[in-house]
Amino acid sequence: MNPKFLVSTLATAIALSFSATAIAKDTSNKEKRFEQITVIGSQQAINDIPGSATFISEEDGYGLRPNIGMRGTGTGRNDKISVMEDGVLVAPAPYSAPSAYYFPTMGRMESIEVLKGAASVKYGPRTTGGVLNLLSRSLPTEPNSSKGMVDAALGSDGYYKGHAYFGKEKNNTAGLIEVFTYGADGFKELPVGNDNTGFEKTDLLLKFGHTFGQNDEMNTRHNAYQLNYAYRFGDGYEFLATAYLNDFHRNWYKASSVGLSTLEQYSDFEANPTSEGIEGIGVKANNRDYQAKGIQSELHIPAGDHYVTVGVRYHEDEMDRFQWEDKYTLNQDLSLTLTEQGVPGSDSNRVDSAEASTLFIQDEWTIDALVVSAGLRYEDITITREEWSKSDPTRSNGLTKDVSNDTEILVPSLGATYTLNENVTLLAGIQKGYAPAAPGNADQEEESVNIEFGSRFNMDGSSGEVIAFYSDYDNMHGNCTAAVGCSDDNIGDQYNYGEVEVAGFEFSAARTFATDTAMFPVKLTYTYTDSEFKNDFDSEIWGAVEKGDAMPYVPENQVALSLGAEFSAFVVNSQIRYVSDAHANLTEAGLNAIDSRVVWDLAAKYLIDENQKVYLSVDNLFDKTYVANRSNGGIQPGKPRTVQMGYTYSF
Secondary structure (H helix, E strand, O other): OOOOOOOOEEEEEEEEEEEOOEEEEOOOOOEEEEOOOOOOOOHHHHHHOOOEEEEEOOOOOOOOOOOOOOOOOOOOOOOOOEEEEOOEEOOOEOOOEOOOOOOOOHHHEEEEEEEEHHHHOOOOOOOOOOEEEEEEOOOOOOOOOEEEEEEEEEEOOOOEEEEEEEEEEEOOEEEEEEEEEEEEOOOOOOOOOOOOOOEEEEEEEEEEEEOOOOOOOOEEEOOEEEEEEEEEEOOOEEEEEEEEEEEEEEEEEEEOOOOHHHHHHHHHHHHOOOOOOEEEEEEEEEEEEEEEEEEEEEEEEEEOOEEEEEEEEEEEEEEEEEEEEEEEEEOOOOOEEEEEOOOOOOOEEEEEEEEEEEEEEEEEEEEOOEEEEEEEEEEEEEEEEEEOOOOOOOOOOOOOEEEEEEEEEEEEEEEEEEEOOOOEEEEEEEEEEEEOOOOOOOOOOEEEEEEEEEEEEEEOOEEEEEEEEEEEEEEEEEEOOHHHOOOHHHOOOEEEEEEEEEEEEEEEEEEEEEOOOOEEEEEEEEEEEEEEEOOOEEEOOOEEEOOOOOOOOOOOEEEEEEEEEEOOOEEEEEEEEEEOOEOOOOOOOOOOOEOOEEEEEEEEEEEOOOOEEEEEEEEOOOOOOOEEEOHHHOOEEOOOOEEEEEEEEEO
16 A cells, blocks of 8 residues: 555554552551552542642543643643653653653543642643643452443444453452553545545553552553552551653654645645656654653651652653655655655664653641642753764764753742632642753753642532633743654754743633432633743744744633533533634734634433443534644644444443
8 A cells, every 4th residue: 555645543552550459557557458649639639739730530532642731831742741640651751752652542541630830840840831640440449349341432434442341359359451442534534545544542451459468569551560669657657669661662654744835736736647746755754762761759758737748750761763764756646656765764863861860848738727838849850862873774883963961950839728718728839840951952941930829619519710820931942843843853852932921810610500300510611821922033833933922822712611411311411612713823824823613512321221321422513614733834624523422331
């Protein structure tokens, strides 16, 4: 099959987990079972956090990876936030190559935790935007219990999903197996041929646990191996340690570069193909290996009105780029003919790596209704780029480039919550935001000051929060990728926005109205974000930037209204999402080029009995057409109406 410019993607993730559940005795000699702690743990724990925090009990997904940003950081490949699974960094190389090409499958997660502001400072390495912690399927914990589920769905654009897990606990031994496979043909159509633009992805998760009566815990997860140790002693003291290893490989075979000139050339040729064809079309094998490994530990110390957490982490990661480019001719019938086979390493032949030693201390001091949380994070980071000649695929002729950046940084935070009464909690926080420099950019760390304040409330059946935030960047980073239009020579480096200010507020409110026969949940969320460059500069990505310009791809207003109706056997939910317009870039054509949009989603399920249900979901109910992205001179559409129907059996 001839390769196309847009190719379907296959990703397979395999997870193995072996665990030993810890048994510990406190001063009362009472045995307790406990697991490795989570960042938040539950919806109820949010009020104790001196910053913005969200706990999501269930979430599904579509595609291979999302693009997530928080509070005006931008929506690249999750490169401005810290992503964790079960409390461990999960990006393939979070220090040396933060643009994540791998993201855990959302559909197999039990819950999601989101931390922003002062509450996120101890997790790092990127502390400005926030932290996303994904919690995977847990082992059965009740004696002689079992749990399981089978879920199957089909939908539009060739969508399919198969999801099943089974777990059992017996005689202090627990095991769980989970399989999640899904894919689609994609909603974009290529001009010729039968190739699709969709994806396929499969996860396999195995976990085993046995209570030995020892104070240890060991498990491994999703392409990662983890050895966990947990020890509880005294009256509430805990020591936790984790060693981890994460390997990831990808070879993305795609068009070498796409820009306005090439798009115009291909469009003209498609309209009037000639016998000469177009020669010299590059299709690049973006072949890369990633590895991340390290050890981290925490000690929790209750001391009267103080609760102190001390943590350390030693981390290493690397990205090995060993890429090549093949040449094709685009024929008159729009097929491709290979004319030149590239030599591995001839396009990119380098290793970016990082070593980081981290120490943090956090103290929560309770003074009646006031809880003050002070934290300090220290990082000692060495980021290195080693490059070989593109004509030296064996890497035997010595380095052509050896660049190393050494950085030491202190990241403080201070936050507080005050319980005004049983219904209202006030919060405030200030922290230093930080992100390390890329291997090719010495002394260009991102630093900012971030402030937030607001309130959470829960009264008369209504709950919600309103939080104002402000970030003042001395030097905001952008990460250079092909997706944003960077030249090949600069991919993997950083470009700098200079001084940037981002301010806004987040509001959410929820209430469930009830009758004798039904419940009607309502939730409204609104985010206002005002971003502003504070200096003039020329950008390869955004064009000529002038002081006062708003950041591209940061809409001012985002609103979501959720409405539901829950009866004894039937549940229906809908969501209306509004996103205001945004800049694609700061050229005349790019200003406000991402139009505002309103998108409606609908979901319903019917409970056959306590174990079975059928469900229906419709994304973009009214088939709204909108532009999601305009990078590289092209237009990426938003997802059109998609329908999915499925059946679930659980026990």
